[in-house]
Amino acid sequence: MKEIKIAVVGNPNTGKSSLINAIAKANLRVGNWPGVTVEKKEARLSYKDYSLYFIDLPGAYSLTPYTIDEEIARDFLFLEDYDVILCVVDTTNLERNLYFVVQLMELEKPLVLALNMFDEVKKLGYKVDPALGAILGVKAIPTVAVREQGIEELKNALVEVFEKKLIPHRLAYGEDLEVLVEKVVNHLKASNPDVEKISLGVVFKILEGDEKLLEKLNLKFDKSELEEMSAHIRKVHGMEISDFLLDVRYGLATGIARKVLQRPEIRRRTFTERVDRVILSRGLGIPIFLVVMWLAFKISFDVAYPYVDFLDKAINEIFKKWVESGFKSLSAPDWLSSLILDGVIGGVGTVLSFVPVIGMVMLMVTLLEASGYMARAAFLMDRVMRSFGLQGKAFIPLIMGFGCNVPSVYACRTLDHEHERKLTMFVVPFMSCGARLPVYALFVSAFFANHPAEVLLFLYVLGIGVSLLVATVLHKFYFKGTGGPFIMELPPYRFPTLKNLAIHTWLKLRHFVVKAGTWILVVNVIVWMMLNLPWKPEKPEDSLLGKVGHLIAPVFKPLGFGDWASSASLLTGFPAKEVVVSTMAQIYGSGGKEEGEGEEKTLSFKNDLKDLILTFAGKTKEAVLNFSTLRIATLSAEVPEEGKGILSELRSRFTPASALSFMVFTLLYFPCMVYAMTVKSETGAYKFVLQIVLVTLVAAWIVTFLVYHFAKLIF
Amino acid sequence: MPKLSEIKVGQRVRVLSVEGSPQVKQRVKEMGITPGVELQVVRVAPLGDPVDVVVRDYHLSLRRSEGESIVVEVLA
Numbered sequence: 001m002k003e004i005k006i007a008v009v010g011n012p013n014t015g016k017s018s019l020i021n022a023i024a025k026a027n028l029r030v031g032n033w034p035g036v037t038v039e040k041k042e043a044r045l046s047y048k049d050y051s052l053y054f055i056d057l058p059g060a061y062s063l064t065p066y067t068i069d070e071e072i073a074r075d076f077l078f079l080e081d082y083d084v085i086l087c088v089v090d091t092t093n094l095e096r097n098l099y100f101v102v103q104l105m106e107l108e109k110p111l112v113l114a115l116n117m118f119d120e121v122k123k124l125g126y127k128v129d130p131a132l133g134a135i136l137g138v139k140a141i142p143t144v145a146v147r148e149q150g151i152e153e154l155k156n157a158l159v160e161v162f163e164k165k166l167i168p169h170r171l172a173y174g175e176d177l178e179v180l181v182e183k184v185v186n187h188l189k190a191s192n193p194d195v196e197k198i199s200l201g202v203v204f205k206i207l208e209g210d211e212k213l214l215e216k217l218n219l220k221f222d223k224s225e226l227e228e229m230s231a232h233i234r235k236v237h238g239m240e241i242s243d244f245l246l247d248v249r250y251g252l253a254t255g256i257a258r259k260v261l262q263r264p265e266i267r268r269r270t271f272t273e274r275v276d277r278v279i280l281s282r283g284l285g286i287p288i289f290l291v292v293m294w295l296a297f298k299i300s301f302d303v304a305y306p307y308v309d310f311l312d313k314a315i316n317e318i319f320k321k322w323v324e325s326g327f328k329s330l331s332a333p334d335w336l337s338s339l340i341l342d343g344v345i346g347g348v349g350t351v352l353s354f355v356p357v358i359g360m361v362m363l364m365v366t367l368l369e370a371s372g373y374m375a376r377a378a379f380l381m382d383r384v385m386r387s388f389g390l391q392g393k394a395f396i397p398l399i400m401g402f403g404c405n406v407p408s409v410y411a412c413r414t415l416d417h418e419h420e421r422k423l424t425m426f427v428v429p430f431m432s433c434g435a436r437l438p439v440y441a442l443f444v445s446a447f448f449a450n451h452p453a454e455v456l457l458f459l460y461v462l463g464i465g466v467s468l469l470v471a472t473v474l475h476k477f478y479f480k481g482t483g484g485p486f487i488m489e490l491p492p493y494r495f496p497t498l499k500n501l502a503i504h505t506w507l508k509l510r511h512f513v514v515k516a517g518t519w520i521l522v523v524n525v526i527v528w529m530m531l532n533l534p535w536k537p538e539k540p541e542d543s544l545l546g547k548v549g550h551l552i553a554p555v556f557k558p559l560g561f562g563d564w565a566s567s568a569s570l571l572t573g574f575p576a577k578e579v580v581v582s583t584m585a586q587i588y589g590s591g592g593k594e595e596g597e598g599e600e601k602t603l604s605f606k607n608d609l610k611d612l613i614l615t616f617a618g619k620t621k622e623a624v625l626n627f628s629t630l631r632i633a634t635l636s637a638e639v640p641e642e643g644k645g646i647l648s649e650l651r652s653r654f655t656p657a658s659a660l661s662f663m664v665f666t667l668l669y670f671p672c673m674v675y676a677m678t679v680k681s682e683t684g685a686y687k688f689v690l691q692i693v694l695v696t697l698v699a700a701w702i703v704t705f706l707v708y709h710f711a712k713l714i715f
Numbered sequence: 716m717p718k719l720s721e722i723k724v725g726q727r728v729r730v731l732s733v734e735g736s737p738q739v740k741q742r743v744k745e746m747g748i749t750p751g752v753e754l755q756v757v758r759v760a761p762l763g764d765p766v767d768v769v770v771r772d773y774h775l776s777l778r779r780s781e782g783e784s785i786v787v788e789v790l791a
Binding site: 061062064066092093095096099240242243246247250263272273276280281282283285286375379380382383384386392485486487488489490491 | 774
C-alpha cells in the first residue's frame with residue numbers, strides 16, 4: 001500500500017477543523033508540534049490502495065509568518081517532506097483565500113483545494129466557475145465540511161494529483177520579478193551545486209529576505225546580490241521587494257477571483273450583517289455582551305458545580321471507602337494505605353472532581369469561538385482592555401479566570417501576539433477562582449458573618465484591580481512597547497455541529513485530565529510525606545511541614561498572621577488552594593471526629609450504588625434550580641464541612657484585620673500547580689513560570705500589607 | 716489625503732497606500748488592504764474603537780491607530 005503524506009492548510013475560519021474531523025472520523029490523533037504546544041492533529045486512513053496520512057497544520061493567512069501558528073505552517077511546508085497539499089478555502093471569501101493559494105502554488109507540489117462552505121456560496125447567489133481548478137493546475141472540489149459533503153471526491157482528487165504528479169501552473173509575476181527570479185536561481189545553482197530542485201517559493205523567500213528560513217534550509221546566498229536587486233525595485237516601484245511581491249501576488253489573486261467568481265449585481269445584506277447590526281450596535285452592543293458573558297458564566301458554574309460535589313462524593317467517599325477496606329483485608333502497612341488514601345486519592349481525586357466545571361468552561365469557550373461571537377467580544381472590549389496594555393481578545397481568559405485559572409491559560413491561545421499572550425497569562429491568577437471560595441467561606445463565617453456579601457465583593461473587585469494594575473505595570477516595564485496591532489477578521493456567524501463541539505471541547509479538556517494524573521499526583525504525594533515525616537509526628541507542629549511553617553512564618557508577621565500553622569497552610573495551598581482549608585482543619589482540628597474509627601463504615605455495593613444514583617439525581621435537580629435563579633448561585637460561599645469545627649479555634653488566633661489579611665493573601669498569591677504546569681506547557685519556559693511565582697508573591701505581600709494596616713485602622 | 720482613521724461610517728474609499736512599520740504594514744496588506752482596493756467603513760465599536768470595514772467582500776476589524784497608516788481617497 002502506497003502512503004500519501006498530505007499537508008492540510010488553510011486560512012483561519014475556513015472550517016478546516018471540521019473538514020479534518022469529517023475526513024478522519026475516529027482516526028484523529030492529537031499531539032503537539034515539537035517545542036511548542038500548538039496542537040498537531042494527524043490522521044491515517046486507507047482509501048482504495050492507498051494509505052492517506054493527513055497532517056493538519058495550524059491556520060495561516062500567509063507563509064510570511066506573523067503568529068506562532070504561521071511560523072509552524074511555513075516551516076513545515078518549506079522544510080518537511082510531504083507529497084500533496086490540501087488547502088481548505090472559505091469560498092465565500094475567495095479573493096483573500098486565493099492570496100494564500102497563490103503562495104502555495106509557488107511550492108510546486110501537487111495541490112488540492114477544498115472549496116468549503118459551498119452551500120453558503122450558493123445561498124449568497126455567487127457562482128464559481130468549475131474551470132477554477134484547470135486554470136490553476138490544481139484540483140478544486142466543492143465541500144460542505146459540517147455536513148460531510150464532498151469528502152469522497154476530495155480523497156479521490158488527492159490520489160489523482162499524487163499519481164499524475166500534477167504540479168500547479170506557474171503564474172506570471174511580471175517582467176521585473178521574473179528577471180530577479182532568474183538571477184536568484186542562477187546564483188543559487190552556482191553557490192549550492194548539490195541542490196537539485198529549487199521551488200519558486202524558495203526563490204521568493206530569498207527575495208523577501210527571510211533569513212531565518214534560509215538558515216533552516218541550509219542554503220547559501222550572497223546578501224550583496226540581494227542588495228543590488230532591492231535597489232532596483234526600490235528605484236522603479238518605490239518599495240521593498242517583499243512589499244512589491246505582496247502586491248503582485250494579491251493582483252494575481254484578484255485576477256483569478258474576477259475570472260471565476262460571479263457575484264449578483266446587488267449585494268444582499270448577509271445574515272451575519274443583519275445580526276451584527278444589533279449585536280455590535282452602539283446602544284445594544286455592550287449590554288448584549290454582558291448578558292452573553294453572564295450566561296456563559298452561569299452555565300459553566302451553576303450547572304456544573306453540583307456535579308463536582310457528586311464526583312467528590314463518588315471519589316472521596318465511596319471509592320475511597322472501598323479502597324480502604326481493600327487495604328484492610330490485605331492487611332497492608334499503615335503508611336501505604338495512608339499514602340494511597342490521603343495522598344493519591346484525596347489529592348488527585350479532589351482535582352479530578354473539578355472536571356465538570358472545567359469541561360463546561362471549555363465547552364462555552366468552544367461554542368463562543370466556533371459561532372464567531374468570540375471575535376465580536378474582542379471587537380467590543382478592545383478599547384477597555386487597551387488602557388491596561390492588553391487587547392480585546394484578552395477579555396475572555398480573564399473572565400473565565402473567575403471559574404478556574406487553568407482553562408484561562410488555554411484560552412490565551414486566541415491571542416496571536418506572543419507578548420500579549422504572556423501578559424494575559426501573567427495576570428490571570430489575580431482573578432479569584434472557585435478554589436479560593438472555601439477559604440473565604442471559612443473566614444467570613446468566623447469573622448464577618450454580618451457582611452458576607454460585602455467582603456466577597458471586596459475580594460473579587462480587589463482581584464480585578466490588582467490584575468489590571470499589574471498588567472499596566474508589566475506592560476510599561478517588562479513587556480515594553482509590545483502593544484501589537486489589532487487586525488482581526490470578523491468571520492460570519494456559523495452554527496457549530498454538536499459533534500465538532502464535542503471533539504474540540506474534549507481536545508481542550510484532555511490536557512487538564514492528563515495533568516491531574518501526572519503532576520498533581522506527584523505534588524500531592526510530596527505534601528503527604530511532609531505532613532507525615534518524621535513518621536507519625538506527635539503534633540503536626542513536629543512534622544517536616546510544621547518545621548517549614550516555622551521557618552517561613554516571620555515573612556507573614558507584618559501581615560498579621562505570623563504563626564506556623566497559617567504559614568504551613570498557605571504553603572500547602574501551592575498545589576491547589578482548596579488544600580489551605582483542609583490543612584488548617586488537620587492542624588487545628590483537635591475537637592473533631594477521629595476518622596475511620598467513630599462510625600463503622602459499611603460496605604454494600606447495592607447501597608453505595610443507590611446512594612450514588614440518588615446523589616446524581618439530587619445534584620441534577622440542584623443544577624436545574626441553580627439555573628432558574630438570576631444570581632450566580634455558586635458564587636455564594638458555603639462553609640466547607642471540614643471547616644465547621646475550627647471556627648472558634650480561628651477566632652482565638654486571628655483578629656478581623658488579620659483574617660481579612662489572610663483572605664487577601666490567599667486571593668492574590670500564586671494560584672496553583674496546575675496553573676503553573678499549564679503555563680509551562682503553553683509557553684515552554686520554566687523561567688517564565690518562576691517570574692510569575694515571584695511577581696504574584698511580591699504583589700500579594702505588598703497589597704496584603706496595605707490592606708492589613710488599613711483594616712487595623714477601621715476595625 | 717485623508718486617512719482611513721478619519722473616514723466616517725458608511726463612506727466608501729479607495730486605498731492609495733499603506734504606511735507604518737514593516738510588520739504591521741505587511742499584515743494589513745496581507746489581509747487584503749492593498750493599494751487600489753475599495754473598502755467601506757461599516758461601523759465603529761460602541762466605545763469608539765476599533766472599526767469594522769468591508770474589504771474584498773469580508774469583514775475586518777482594525778484600530779484607528781492602524782487606520783492612521785492607511786491613506787485613502789473618498790469615492791462618491
